[in-house]
Structure formats: C-alpha cells, structure tokens
Amino acid sequence: xxxxxxxxxxxxxxxxxxxxxxxxxxxxxxxxxxxxxxxxxxxxxxxxxxxxxxxxxxxxxxxxxxxxxxxxxxxxxxxxxxxxxxxxxxxxxxxxxxxxxxxxxxxxxxxxxxxxxxxxxxxxxxxxxxxxxxxxxxxxxxxxxxxxxxxxxxxxxxxxxxxxxxxxxxxxxxxxxxxxxxxxxxxxxxxxxxxxxxxxxxxxxxxxxxxxxxxxxxxxxxxxxxxxxxxxxxxxxxxxxxxxxxxxxxxxxxxxxxxxxxxxxxxxxxxxxxxxxxxxxxxxxxxxxxxxxxxxxxxxxxxxxxxxxxxxxxxxxxxxxxxxxxxxxxxxxxxxxxxxxxxxxx
Numbered sequence: 314x315x316x317x318x319x320x321x322x323x324x325x326x327x328x329x330x331x332x333x334x335x336x337x338x339x340x341x342x343x344x345x346x347x348x349x350x351x352x353x354x355x356x357x358x359x360x361x362x363x364x365x366x367x368x369x370x371x372x373x374x375x376x377x378x379x380x381x382x383x384x385x386x387x388x389x390x391x392x393x394x395x396x397x398x399x400x401x402x403x404x405x406x407x408x409x410x411x412x413x414x415x416x417x418x419x420x421x422x423x424x425x426x427x428x429x430x431x432x433x434x435x436x437x438x439x440x441x442x443x444x445x446x447x448x449x450x451x452x453x454x455x456x457x458x459x460x461x462x463x464x465x466x467x468x469x470x471x472x473x474x475x476x477x478x479x480x481x482x483x484x485x486x487x488x489x490x491x492x493x494x495x496x497x498x499x500x501x502x503x504x505x506x507x508x509x510x511x512x513x514x515x516x517x518x519x520x521x522x523x524x525x526x527x528x529x530x531x532x533x534x535x536x537x538x539x540x541x542x543x544x545x546x547x548x549x550x551x552x553x554x555x556x557x558x559x560x561x562x563x564x565x566x567x568x569x570x571x572x573x574x575x576x577x578x579x580x581x582x583x584x585x586x587x588x589x590x591x592x593x594x595x596x597x598x599x600x601x602x603x604x605x606x607x608x609x610x611x612x613x614x615x616x617x618x619x620x621x622x623x624x625x626x627x628x629x630x631x632x633x634x635x636x637x638x639x640x641x642x643x644x645x646x647x648x649x650x651x652x653x654x655x656x657x658x659x
Contacts, residue, residue, distance in 0.1 A: 318533045318557060321361035322396050325387055328529070329521040330359055334383060337367060337516065342379045347514035348489035351471070353502045354518030357554020363518070364467050364496040369395050371463040371494055372402055402464045404453050406446060406482075408438040408473050442473045447481040454490045464493045471497040471505055479506050486512040520551020529553045534560055541565060548609055562598070568606050575610065575656040586653050594646035604635050607652055624659045631655065 319326075327334075333352075340346050350367075352360045370383035372391050385392055394400035450466055458464045468474075474482060483506060486495065497513060499505060521529075526546045530537060530553070537545070537560060544565045549556035559565065570589045573582060593603045611628045618624035631652050638648040 322365045324362050325366070325384065325392075327359050327362050327366060329525045330363060330518050333363065333516045333518060334366075338380060338383055340514070341371075341374065344376070346494070348493060349486045349495045349497065349513035350516055351497045351499060351502060351505075351510060351513035352516045352518065353499050355520055355550065355552050356500050357549075357552035357556075357558075358518055358521055359553070360498045360500075360518055361467075361469055363516070364469070364498060365395060367494075367496060368403060368465045368467060371465050372400055374463065401459045402462055404450060404464075404466050406442060406450050406466055406468045407470075408440070408442055409446060410438055440473075441475040442468075442478050443475070444477040444481050447474075447478045447485075451481070451485060454485065454493050458492060462492070464490070466493070466495045468495060468497040471499045471509065472501055474505075479509065483509055483512070521553060522551070523547075526551060526553050526556055530556055530560070533557065544568075548606065550609065559602075562602055564602060564606060567592075567599075567602060568610065571603075571607055571610050571653070571656075574653045575614075578657055586650060589653070590646045590649040593649050594644070600645050603649060607631065607656070608635075611656065618659065620659065627655050627659050 337350070352364055354360050366383055366385070369385040369389075369391055370380075372395070373385060373389070374380065391400060395403055398405060454464060454466070468482070471479075471482075482495075486509065489495070495513075497509070502510060523546045526549055527542050530542045530545060534557065541560070545556045545559055548564065548568055549559060567589070570585055574586050574589070589603070593600045608628075608631070611624075611631060615621060615624050615628060634648050634652055637643055638645060
C-alpha cells in the first residue's frame with residue numbers, strides 16, 4: 314500500500330538523524346535547552362520534518378518529566394493544531410504570499426474551499442522574509458504562553474532573511490523571552506550573519522545513506538521499479554526530497570541523455586544533444602532540472618577524471634554559463650549545447 318507523501322508539518326516519520334534527535338532530547342532532559350537552534354543540511358533531507366517533530370514535542374512537554382522520545386502521536390490534538398497553525402504557542406516564520414495570491418487564498422477561505430497542498434503550491438511567495446514578519450514574531454513572543462508552556466517559532470528558512478529581517482531576528486536571539494525556542498532552518502548557513510550562527514546551538518544534518526533514500530522511495534513510491542529506485546538514489550545526493558522530485562519529473566531519462574552525450578566523447582549522437590537542447594529551451598522547469606543534473610554529473614565524474622584540473626576548469630565554466638544564461642537571458646538551447654560539448658571533450 315502506497316503511503317501519502319506528506320508535507321513536513323504532517324509527517325511523523327523521520328529516519329537518518331537519530332544522533333541529532335538524541336542531542337536535542339539530552340539537552341531538554343538536562344534542563345540546558347538552548348533558546349535558538351540552527352538546523353542545517355542539504356535540501357530534502359529532513360530539516361523541516363525534524364523541526365516540526367521538535368515543535369510538537371515542546372508544545373506538549375512538561376518541565377519536570379524526563380523523555381525518551383520526541384515522537385507525538387498523529388491523533389494527538391497538538392499534532393493537528395501544528396498542521397493547521399492554530400496552536401496559540403506556535404508560529405512559522407516564512408516568506409509570505411504576494412499580495413495578489415494572498416487575496417486568492419483569503420477568497421478561498423471565505424468561500425469554504427479546501428486549502429490543500431496543491432492550492433498552496435500554486436500560490437507565489439515574496440522573495441524574502443520581510444522585517445514586518447519578524448516583528449509579528451516579536452509581538453507573538455511578548456504574549457503570555459498557554460498554560461505556562463513553551464512557545465515555538467520555526468524559521469523556514471533563515472536563508473530567506475534579508476538584512477533588515479535578519480537583524481530584527483538577531484535581537485530576539487540576543488534577548489530571548491523565557492521559555493521560547495526558535496528553530497532556524499538553513500541550507501546554506503555560511504551566508505547567515507555570523508552573530509545569528511553564534512547565538513544558536515547547531516543540529517547539522519548529514520545527507521541520508523543510500524539505503525535510507527531507497528527505503529523511503531519504496532515507502533512513498535512503490536510503483537517505481539527497483540532499477541529506477543537505484544538510479545534515483547545515485548543522482549539524489551542523499552536527499553529524499555530531491556529523489557522524489559526527480560522521480561516526478563523524469564529526471565532519470567534526462568540524466569541518461571546527459572551521460573550518452575558526455576561519455577561518447579567526440580563520437581556522441583548529435584540527435585540526442587539536439588533533442589535535449591530543444592527540451593530545455595522551451596520549458597523553464599526543464600532548464601532548471603537540466604542545470605541541476607548536469608552539475609551533479611560533473612561533480613560525480615570529477616574524482617574519476619583523467620585530468621582533474623582540466624575537468625574542474627570545465628566545471629567552473631559550466632557554472633559560469635548557467636549563471637550568465639539566466640542573468641543575461643541568453644539562448645538556453647545554445648547554452649545547453651555548449652555545456653554538453655565541453656563535458657564530452659574531457
């Protein structure tokens with residue numbers, strides 16, 4: 314039976330990060346819980362799922378008890394309150410919807426339409442977390458908590474903060490209200506303010522093991538053939554989120570086309586290159602997928618290259634072409650051909 318692929322706030326299943334869970338639980342049980350936690354790691358490996366598990370646990374936890382797990386049953390009322398964002402001591406700080414799409418959402422609510430993940434996914438969000446949104450968190454944390462419990466804020470993600478909102482969040486971290494916890498998610502913590510990093514305890518999540526990604530793919534997408542599972546594991550980089558996205562977007566077929574061209578050297582099949590170039594030129598999502606996969610191919614083959622220095626120079630040039638194609642609105646078809654040709658020659 315296929316399990317539904319749940320969003321992180323609805324998902325109680327987490328594998329691969331036992332050490333980080335134990336570290337947090339040990340901190341809670343020893344009554345030395347830090348007020349700020351920076352949860353880092355690649356996209357799609359479980360950072361948000363872990364953050365929501367911690368949030369649900371804290372909203373139920375009693376200070377005078379010692380716990381062996383942070384799991385909360387899905388039929389517990391707090392579980393549903395977190396999903397619905399209705400718990401009085403819980404808040405998520407994220408990029409807000411654009412004004413136009415915020416009106417669409419409000420209209421759907423007024424009409425009683427179902428607000429599902431498909432609807433939410435179709436709505437556009439602003440490019441950054443605004444300082445006004447952080448000020449809402451300040452107001453939220455200034456209020457008394459329900460039943461003297463913990464107040465929890467998830468920042469998803471801290472990478473989306475601009476200068477003003479980052480500085481506003483830093484003030485909260487510097488002077489945290491009592492019994493308040495901020496869980497900051499970050500794919501690229503090196504770009505955060507050093508002062509934000511220094512004010513947080515770190516839970517650094519590692520990429521999932523290949524066996525873990527494979528297990529999750531079989532759990533959520535049992536319709537996949539085993540050869541497809543193994544192929545997706547190979548190109549996912551330890552990220553189940555990425556593997557699922559690739560499965561839904563026929564990434565294996567594109568990756569095989571990239572391999573056919575690049576491994577053939579000067580004897581590559583020009584029709585394969587042109588078909589791929591035409592595909593990426595006419596679809597923005599297809600171009601984004603190509604950019605991801607061609608970088609994955611280059612990185613995976615760098616260590617086995619006959620001339621690593623030359624291969625690395627080609628890789629650097631590919632990154633430059635990808636950047637300039639978007640920034641300067643260059644011809645995607647020509648860029649694709651140029652990238653594949655360069656890779657086929659090293």
